[in-house]
Amino acid sequence: MKIEAWIFGVTTVFLVLVSPAYWFITDASDHGADWTGTSALVMTTLLCAMVTLYLGFHAQRMDARPEDRKDGEIADGAGELGFFPPYSWWPFWCALTLSLMVFAIAVLAWWLFIIGIVLGAVALSGWVFEYYRGNYAH
Known part of the structure; x- marks a missing residue:
């Protein structure tokens, strides 16, 4: 380094x-x-x-x-360099919910912003806990 x-x-x-x-x-x-x-x-x-x-x-x-x-x-x-995760859909869903929240602020639709927060929490939780279950669980 x-x-x-x-x-x-x-x-x-x-x-x-x-x-x-x-x-x-x-x-x-x-x-x-x-x-x-x-x-x-x-x-x-x-x-x-x-x-x-x-x-x-x-x-x-x-x-x-x-x-x-x-x-x-x-x-x-030579040897193992580390863990490189495969593709994931969770960043896409996080970006989509963030864009929904920004759009909601732009048009002053607070009800849509709250929906975006809920969906964003689900998407962020899915991204964080992606490797705790399924094929790539550690």
């Missing part, structure tokens, strides 16, 4: 340099500083710094992966 930490670290340094430059350039215009873009760049900088610290912290505490070692071979990465 060291290479990922380095990538986010370089991105953080870039954003630390770009954010004040953006503020200075937009402040030089006739309309004043663009606070929306400046705050978005600052928040992006902080988020990249947070990911950098997280990845750097965990890279120090875990054993080096084959791709992190200079003497690593391709065969060192």
